[in-house]
Amino acid sequence: MSDPSTPVQVRTGPLPTPEADEVRELAARAAAVDGIAPLSEQPLLWLEDDQARVAHLLARDEDGTLTGYAQLDVSLAATVRGELVVDPAHRRRGVGRALLAAGAPVTDDVLDRVLHVWAHGDLPAARAFAADAGMPVVRELWQMRLEPLERGGDVVLPPGVTLRQFVPGQDEDAWRRVNSRAFAHHPEQGRMTSADLRARELEAWFDPAGFLLAERDGKLLGSVWTKVHPAGEHGPVPVGEIYVVGVDPDAQGLGLGSALTVAGLNHLAARGLSAAILYTGAENTVAIRTYRRAGFEKSATDVMFGSDTRRSPTGATMAP
Numbered sequence: 001m002s003d004p005s006t007p008v009q010v011r012t013g014p015l016p017t018p019e020a021d022e023v024r025e026l027a028a029r030a031a032a033v034d035g036i037a038p039l040s041e042q043p044l045l046w047l048e049d050d051q052a053r054v055a056h057l058l059a060r061d062e063d064g065t066l067t068g069y070a071q072l073d074v075s076l077a078a079t080v081r082g083e084l085v086v087d088p089a090h091r092r093r094g095v096g097r098a099l100l101a102a103g104a105p106v107t108d109d110v111l112d113r114v115l116h117v118w119a120h121g122d123l124p125a126a127r128a129f130a131a132d133a134g135m136p137v138v139r140e141l142w143q144m145r146l147e148p149l150e151r152g153g154d155v156v157l158p159p160g161v162t163l164r165q166f167v168p169g170q171d172e173d174a175w176r177r178v179n180s181r182a183f184a185h186h187p188e189q190g191r192m193t194s195a196d197l198r199a200r201e202l203e204a205w206f207d208p209a210g211f212l213l214a215e216r217d218g219k220l221l222g223s224v225w226t227k228v229h230p231a232g233e234h235g236p237v238p239v240g241e242i243y244v245v246g247v248d249p250d251a252q253g254l255g256l257g258s259a260l261t262v263a264g265l266n267h268l269a270a271r272g273l274s275a276a277i278l279y280t281g282a283e284n285t286v287a288i289r290t291y292r293r294a295g296f297e298k299s300a301t302d303v304m305f306g307s308d309t310r311r312s313p314t315g316a317t318m319a320p
């Protein structure tokens with residue numbers, strides 16, 4: 001049953017820790033029921049970040065319990081990108097619809113933008129919800145998985161190319177330059193700022209030993225960055241991720257992408273991990289071919305729904 005009175009508070013600025021914890025707990029309850037985390041890494045990092053250009057949308061019931069949360073990234077000129085989750089115990093009561101409606105004025109500000117919402121796992125509820133909201137699929141992201149992960153793949157580097165570890169405090173600018181060239185057409189990866197990079201370096205999982213740079217004559221050509229997820233995040237065992245592989249456009253076509261992928265996998269296998277995952281755009285056939293060759297198979301899909309959400313706002317309140 002739809003309850004049009006669901007109040008939604010729209011906030012900007014960092015959430016206080018107890019409120020950020022409520023969001024994390026809500027996301028964990030949804031993940032336990034849905035089998036997939038509803039909020040990805042970046043929105044979780046932005047919950048308490050005072051530099052983040054995001055709006056937090058918080059739906060609460062009459063007792064003040066958090067029943068739904070959406071985060072809208074308002075940093076782009078043409079689109080507003082969001083993630084949205086409703087507590088499993090409060091679904092089919094219009095909470096999701098109220099969150100979308102509250103997002104409409106944020107999206108349709110002076111810039112008149114389009115809203116894009118990521119749904120992780122391509123769940124039937126998200127498909128039905130997006131269809132009800134008149135939001136068609138605009139992008140698909142694949143998760144690919146390799147299991148069992150074995151050691152010892154051959155890292156065949158082009159002539160003159162060597163690998164070394166990333167050095168924090170030294171390699172950021174060069175890495176960002178190559179990353180933005182490699183992902184010039186990628187909506188998120190190509191615009192990683194120094195602050196985004198620094199935030200990741202401060203995370204507990206960050207390990208320069210799993211972040212390898214390929215150079216020729218001291219010039220950075222590409223890199224592979226890996227990440228280790230503890231047991232529970234992607235199944236019962238810890239899982240390694242090929243987090244970012246990027247090759248400068250000038251060095252593409254030399255087999256460096258494959259070599260870096262294998263180097264990343266060897267690092268993860270040497271750390272004792274038995275499975276690896278990665279994410280790639282469903283349309284990126286070149287990358288998918290490379291990853292299939294390394295043994296990866298498609299394991300899940302994330303779907304982005306898009307719309308022009310000009311609707312009448314209901315129950316939205318703006319707080320500082």
Ligand SMILES: CC(C)(COP(=O)(O)OP(=O)(O)OC[C@H]1O[C@@H](n2cnc3c(N)ncnc32)[C@H](O)[C@@H]1OP(=O)(O)O)[C@@H](O)C(=O)NCCC(=O)NCCS
Binds near residue numbers: 098123
């Ligand atoms: C998708 C999600 C946000 C929906 O939240 P919700 O509060 O249950 O949605 P609402 O009650 O506002 O539903 C609005 C309409 O969407 C459709 N809908 C929502 N869930 C549905 C389901 N499980 N099956 C069929 N239709 C569904 C219905 O048309 C519904 O209207 P109705 O209840 O009057 O028939 C929620 O299931 C969720 O958090 N899922 C996991 C996270 C996720 O996938 N987020 C991305 C969403 S694009």
